[in-house]
Amino acid sequence: MNPITRIAAAAALLGSLGAAQAGALYANFNPTTATPDYSSTEYADISGYCNGFFCTFINTFSASFTFTAEATGRAAYAYLPLDALASVTGMERFYRISLFDGDGKLVVQGGLLGRHVPLAGGPAIYEFELNRDYESGQVLADEDELIAGQTYTAYFHQRFGSMSQTHWMSSGDAAASGQATSHCRPNIPGSCAWATANGWSGIAANTSLDFLPALALTDGQGWTNAEPTQGVPEPGSLALAALGLAAAMRVRRRAR
Numbered sequence: 372m373n374p375i376t377r378i379a380a381a382a383a384l385l386g387s388l389g390a391a392q393a394g395a396l397y398a399n400f401n402p403t404t405a406t407p408d409y410s411s412t413e414y415a416d417i418s419g420y421c422n423g424f425f426c427t428f429i430n431t432f433s434a435s436f437t438f439t440a441e442a443t444g445r446a447a448y449a450y451l452p453l454d455a456l457a458s459v460t461g462m463e464r465f466y467r468i469s470l471f472d473g474d475g476k477l478v479v480q481g482g483l484l485g486r487h488v489p490l491a492g493g494p495a496i497y498e499f500e501l502n503r504d505y506e507s508g509q510v511l512a513d514e515d516e517l518i519a520g521q522t523y524t525a526y527f528h529q530r531f532g533s534m535s536q537t538h539w540m541s542s543g544d545a546a547a548s549g550q551a552t553s554h555c556r557p558n559i560p561g562s563c564a565w566a567t568a569n570g571w572s573g574i575a576a577n578t579s580l581d582f583l584p585a586l587a588l589t590d591g592q593g594w595t596n597a598e599p600t601q602g603v604p605e606p607g608s609l610a611l612a613a614l615g616l617a618a619a620m621r622v623r624r625r626a627r
Contacts, residue, residue, distance in 0.1 A: 433528030458535035
């Protein structure tokens with residue numbers, strides 16, 4: 372059972388007990404809807420590759436956009452629809468989603484090994500667990516929460532595993548001017564470029580996107596729906612629910 376199926380199933384169980392609430396801190400798509408509401412054709416390029424057999428460099432792509440938090444809370448999970456197209460055989464990939472505050476300080480980030488994002492499997496939604504681990508050159512924000520109404524930047528890239536190609540699918544939402552950006556840098560000094568029939572074609576380091584890449588952020592509850600789709604709960608969730616119901620029944624018997 373994949374993470375999104377697992378979350379949808381847990382949401383269905385909670386809904387049957389009348390306890391399901393949406394834990395979204397920000398979302399421009401719904402990661403648990405039965406019919407995907409993200410684009411299957413529009414995307415931001417992620418990872419590194421070149422368009423010619425004789426490339427002496429690798430174009431490394433990433434993407435980012437600013438957003439306003441819709442609720443206050445610690446972002447514990449991120450959901451992104453990804454489509455991994457190609458990679459060098461035997462080379463491990465590692466994806467990284469990072470959230471920065473208005474001062475450019477890291478709030479939370481999380482990673483996912485490429486082995487969990489199968490090649491040529493088509494677009495699918497993947498869950499990233501977020502934490503406060505930071506890397507060299509990053510400055511950790513004082514607060515570990517997103518604050519409703521404040522602006523943050525989501526930045527997504529492939530931490531390592533060059534010579535591969537992945538798409539970060541679009542939410543379908545239009546981006547305001549300058550809100551979303553596609554980044555490109557080569558692994559050697561200079562500008563990104565492609566090999567074409569007429570020679571080399573340069574690419575700007577940063578290019579504005581007219582859409583928002585699909586992203587949902589939630590607190591520790593994960594994503595749940597006010598009206599969740601039906602599903603089969605995992606054994607662990609079912610056992611917890613059974614224990615809760617049994618306890619409630621014992622309390623009612625004592626009250627009598």
